[in-house]
Amino acid sequence: MKIVYDGVSFSYPSKTALKNVSCEISPGSVALVVGHNGSGKSTFLKLMNGILKPTQGDVRLEDVNTRDKRVSELARYCALSFQNPDDQLFASTVMKELRFGSENIMGDGSLVDAVSGILHLEDYLQMNPLSLTYALRRLVAIGGSMAMDTPILALDEPTSGLSQREKAYLGSLISHSKSLKKTVVIVTHDLNFLLPFADDILMLSHGEVRYFGGRDNLFDRNDVRQLMAGCGVRYPIYARMSATLGAGKYCYEGKELIDELIKRKAGAAQRTNGQHQLEGA
Numbered sequence: 462m463k464i465v466y467d468g469v470s471f472s473y474p475s476k477t478a479l480k481n482v483s484c485e486i487s488p489g490s491v492a493l494v495v496g497h498n499g500s501g502k503s504t505f506l507k508l509m510n511g512i513l514k515p516t517q518g519d520v521r522l523e524d525v526n527t528r529d530k531r532v533s534e535l536a537r538y539c540a541l542s543f544q545n546p547d548d549q550l551f552a553s554t555v556m557k558e559l560r561f562g563s564e565n566i567m568g569d570g571s572l573v574d575a576v577s578g579i580l581h582l583e584d585y586l587q588m589n590p591l592s593l594t595y596a597l598r599r600l601v602a603i604g605g606s607m608a609m610d611t612p613i614l615a616l617d618e619p620t621s622g623l624s625q626r627e628k629a630y631l632g633s634l635i636s637h638s639k640s641l642k643k644t645v646v647i648v649t650h651d652l653n654f655l656l657p658f659a660d661d662i663l664m665l666s667h668g669e670v671r672y673f674g675g676r677d678n679l680f681d682r683n684d685v686r687q688l689m690a691g692c693g694v695r696y697p698i699y700a701r702m703s704a705t706l707g708a709g710k711y712c713y714e715g716k717e718l719i720d721e722l723i724k725r726k727a728g729a730a731q732r733t734n735g736q737h738q739l740e741g742a
């Protein structure tokens with residue numbers, strides 16, 4: 462499902478959080494929203510599922526203007542997992558939490574088993590979510606949103622508090638969402654982990670768009686480091702290593718970088734061999 466922000470501004474009573482934001486997120490893509498603390502990222506997501514309505518401009522989910530629908534209706538289009546999982550959890554067991562949205566809003570529940578498997582929640586299904594660790598509570602909250610099986614999945618800082626292993630579960634969930642052609646929008650400070658999944662990047666600073674476009678186009682820009690620094694975004698480690706080690710292209714994860722370096726080394730060795738053969742001839 463396509464998501465369009467058209468000249469969107471949003472003001473809280475004491476603060477303008479977003480100013481004239483425009484972007485179009487393609488159906489089935491993964492978009493990362495980044496920016497410094499207070500730049501408006503969570504506000505951006507809350508406008509997507511209609512908890513907030515724009516002060517100016519429009520947010521459209523395909524041809525539905527969020528102004529024209531109640532939050533309960535928009536819940537069929539967009540599931541939002543909150544920045545703080547404890548703001549979301551309310552059911553008495555993990556199983557009920559995973560089933561609630563999927564049965565009461567979308568009326569199906571067919572994703573519940575898949576989600577609990579992908580996030581490794583099977584051993585906790587009968588436990589009270591609030592008795593679990595912070596990381597597990599976050600996974601349950603994310604799982605509850607995903608299990609709703611909406612065309613749009615919005616995740617607010619989903620890797621926060623997760624171990625590497627738990628992040629890998631989240632990665633599998635994002636890949637699964639992609640295979641189901643969902644549009645996934647993720648607010649994050651964790652580009653090191655999430656860049657490999659991204660199609661597009663939205664960079665915010667003080668509520669304004671500093672960049673919106675393809676991930677690769679962003680890293681092709683000469684001013685990418687300054688742009689990120691200006692938005693309080695740490696330059697991702699593998700992009701830094703790609704440049705330092707002369708990988709020849711930007712790599713977004715360790716394996717890709719190692720493969721690229723091996724390929725270049727093999728290419729260089731072949732060229733040297735060819736040179737020696739020419740010289741020996």
Ligand SMILES: Nc1ncnc2c1ncn2[C@@H]1O[C@H](COP(=O)(O)OP(=O)(O)OP(=O)(O)O)[C@@H](O)[C@H]1O
Nearest residue numbers: 473474475476478497498499500501502503504505
């Ligand atoms: N309910 C509110 N009332 C008033 N101001 C708010 C409210 N919620 C957020 N703000 C302010 O609006 C601005 C944007 O907040 P928002 O939560 O969208 O930023 P964020 O990029 O998600 O920040 P963080 O990285 O800290 O989560 C901030 O200055 C914040 O203090």
Ligand SMILES: [Mg+2]
Nearest residue numbers: 502503504544
């Ligand atoms: Mg936030």
